[in-house]
Structure formats: structure tokens, C-alpha cells
Amino acid sequence: MGVEGRERVRGLEAGAQELSGHLGKTIQRLRKAYNLSLSELAEQSGVAKSIISQIERNETNPTLATIWRLSQALDVSIERVLATAEDDPFIEKSSKGDTPILVSDDGRMRLAIIGWIKTVEWLQWYDVAAEPGGVLESDAHQRGSIESLSVRTGEFEVEVAGIVQHARAGETLRYRCDRPHIVRCVGDGPGEASMVCILKAAVME
Template structure:
């Protein structure tokens, strides 16, 4: 199981919950700054004209994928598209009940998505927990991606392309995650860790 495929789609859809109410105003301002009509922005982004119009009027909650396409078409970073004003304080809290949880196929591993939903395309952060015997199998992320696993409790084993390494409480293991990789809890006690995945896009900014 990884953050690709259906799990990634779930996260992108959940991104709508985190969007600022200023998104529509920001998109409209940037579109007009580039002297683009709704039709022209639609052609460049691949987002339907009617959807862009609804976004600008704050009549819809677009997915992160839609915002990403608009940001690419407007040639600006997604942070700018989502930004309100530079002087506004930023405080955003997610409750435990609102934190999305992904579960491994064997039901013994859990990934709580604690990273900012708006940065999922280049930075992903999780609280990882695994019961004894738990196995998390992940698909390859985009080429050049690196994962960092900091164990807080217990001991985990990471396997990447046949190479294996164990990591204990207080230790951090970094490894390429642009190929299938597996995390196992071979111990008798539960294990907990913080996982950060840095996608290639982040290194290219």
C-alpha cells in the first residue's frame, strides 16, 4: 500500500476541506493579471470553464489536483494560489477525528496523515504505527523521492530493492522510495515512527 493510486486520490479529495475561502479571489486576480479569459485558462489548465467560474465565485470546493493544474497554467507556485495576504497570521488546526488514517492490507499498520494536505504533491508527513508482525508495502513514488523514518518506539525493518536495514527507537533511516519498499515490525512490541516523504518536485524548487 502506498500513497499512490486510490489512496492518493482520497488525499486529493480531502484537500477540498483545507482550502482557504480566498482561493476564488486569488485565482481570479492571477488570471486577470495574465490577461486570460476563462476560456483561455480552461484550455491551458485542462480545467472546465464552468468549474473555474465556480471556483472564482467560491461556489465549489475544488480538489488539490484541480488547484495544481490551475497553478501550473498560471505559472505560479501552489503556495501563492492558496495564499491570502502576506501579513495574515496562519493558524490551522486539525482535530484527531479529522486526521485521515490509511490502513495497510494486513490491518496491522496505520498511517495518520499529519502533513499539510496542500503540500501532498511534494511533501508528505505521517505518524506511522505498526503492531507486531505488521507489514506496510508501498508502491514506488515519483523518481528521485526520498523517505525519512524516525522511530520513536520499538524497532522496524525497511526493505528497498532487496536491501534491508533495521532502525530502532531514537534512530532515523532515510532511503529512496522511488521503487517499491516495505516496512516491517518484526518485534513483539508495537512500533511508532514519524515518516516524511520528500518528493522530487521539492528538490527542484
């Protein structure tokens, strides 16, 4: 284990007592941010599915080794997520290396998760970078969810239920994402955009 790894272990040890009361909810939010099932997180972390389930329900006090494995699998410093009390003022900085990245099935579109992990159950936002022809296909979110795609460079199109709309730099598309939807980079060059997803929004008529 390198110096950086040892420093993270020391940080976990120092905050272990504080983590114990909030770890379950944090692990669950992190897992959902990556769209991981319990089985998938268990496979990636080496921690048994039953143990992760108990941790998420705050039914067990995990060992330091277990916390370490889960934080490594989720690529997020758990002690930093929980280091500040809810009502205290704070400034939190995430480095490029700490920012989780999602990649589309075709490998041509990358979504950096820049939203706050504590809001992931109702508000998510991403920095989108796409190569020409990149396609991101998404399953439906819960009913009433709305997504917003603001294009910074290039050209994108969004398809929802057979309806297709284009947007260029400076334009924004807002659409229901509670049904399967597709985002495509359709310009001649690469494209960049910001994507915000509001979950559990007011149901649209």
C-alpha cells in the same frame, strides 16, 4: 443534518467567494494526499469525474452542494484550509477527528497524515502506528524521492530493492523511495514512528 453539519454549511457559504479562486488546486492536493484517482473521488463523493476535473483546472464554479460533497468525501474542512491568506501569520489546529488516516492492506499499520495539505506535492509526513508483524508495501514515488523513518518505540525494518535494514527506538532510516519499498514492524510489540517523504528531491547518483 446535525448542528455540526449546519455550522459547516454556513462556514462554506461565508467563504464561497474566497474558495472559488483556489478550490481547484486544493481539491487536487487533497485527492493526491489520499492517493485517489479522479474516478475514485467521483465514486466516493457522488460528483461526476468530468466535473471534478473541471474544478481542479478552475474551469467551473462549483455549487455549494458540490463543494460540500467533495469536502465530505475527502474528510477535510476546505473552508479552513483556505481561510487564511498566504502571507498572513496564522496558527492552524487539526483535531484528531479531522486527521486523515491511511491503513495498510493487512490492516496492521496506520498512518495519520499530519503534514500540511498545501505541501503534499513535495513534502509529506505521517505518524505511524503499527501492530507486531504489520507490513506497509508502497509503490515507487517519482525519481529522486527520499523517505525518512524515525522510530519512537518498537522495531521496524525497511526493504528497498532487496536491501533490508533495521531500526529501533531512537534510530532513523533514510532510503530512496523512487522504487517499490516495504516497511515492516518486526518487534515483539507494537511500534510507533514518524515518516517523512521528500518528493522530487535531487536525483541521487
